[in-house]
Amino acid sequence: MKKSLSFALLLSLGAFSQLSLAEQTLRFGVDPTFPPFESKASDGSLQGFDIELGNAICAQAKVTCQWVQIGFDSSIPALQAKKFDAILSAMSMTEKRREQVDFSAMIYNTPSALLTPKNSALTDDIGTLRGKSVGVAQGTIQETYAKAKWAAQGVNIVSYPNQMEIYPDLVAGRLDASLANAVSAAQGFLNTPEGKNYAIQATLLDKELLGNGVGIGLRKGDAANLKLINDALAQLHANGTYDRLAKKYFAFKVYP
Structure with missing residues (x-):
């Protein structure tokens, strides 16, 4: 009886763990006024390289993407206030910004x-x-x-x-x-x-x-989401997804 109960408990915990993973959400803050990186289509939906890259990161990491629209100059305070988990909005990695946020691996570099x-x-x-x-x-x-x-x-x-x-x-x-x-x-x-x-x-x-390239900004010390994003980015480079998206949006090389 006890053995059966323990087995059932393990199954229940496993199912709960899978459910939690499936329901995990990664919230990106974005200012959709910088085409071709991010903008709004005629129907109001978000479009652009950063949007497709963010959705690809979420698909690779098997989490749900959520986009939060915000003015660019308010994005770091909103990130620190936990209104979303990361800034994916053409944010260049300057030393001043590094004092306020952690950055992912570089996603592109443009002058x-x-x-x-x-x-x-x-x-x-x-x-x-x-x-x-x-x-x-x-x-x-x-x-x-x-x-x-x-x-x-x-x-x-x-x-x-x-x-x-x-x-x-x-x-x-x-x-x-x-x-x-x-x-x-x-x-x-x-x-x-x-x-x-x-x-x-x-x-x-x-x-x-x-700055020295653009990255995804995260709250200081958010090691879990930083690892999730960087691991997903590495896979997107390895499987050709990044190159496919870059060729779709840019006429020249934006990544080393």
Whole structure:
């Protein structure tokens, strides 16, 4: 009798363990205003490289994905407040951010770009930028860089809630340029009818302020989710899923 009871208890515990695994959820925070990394489709659904990569991570780890939409500049405080488990929203890994969050393995590396009208004489040389207005998205490394390097030298840095709100003012002539992620600028604006008269005039790489690649941000000390994500990423590289997604969204190599 006791032996039968013990066996039944073991079966019950095993079933509970499997159920718990099946019901595990990984919540990603995302600001869907950075195509082709993350944006909204016409039906309101999320789309983009980061979205497909996150869903692939969850499928590989056999957990359920949940996406929480939030403004980029609020993402780290929201992560620390446990509103979600990880930030998957084109977040560059800077030393300043490493003081607040832990990062996964790098998921891609792209430069920042100065976006201007095609007939503009502006470059990243401060002599051409002085007295001009440059739009940046709040909370981004581009905002940090522009304020640190250019603002004190006479460049008017204008911050917007997100990158998509910058483009109308750029087209209307209220801005002279924008500093943005190069891929997002090229594929999210230059490839559109509104962006046909604009071009990338310079690309910038600064490891201290612009970071050394993009990673998935997690709460400090969250070893379990960090391992889950890194293990899944390693498998996605090994089985070809990462390369397939990268070729779908990018015209050039974004991962070493």
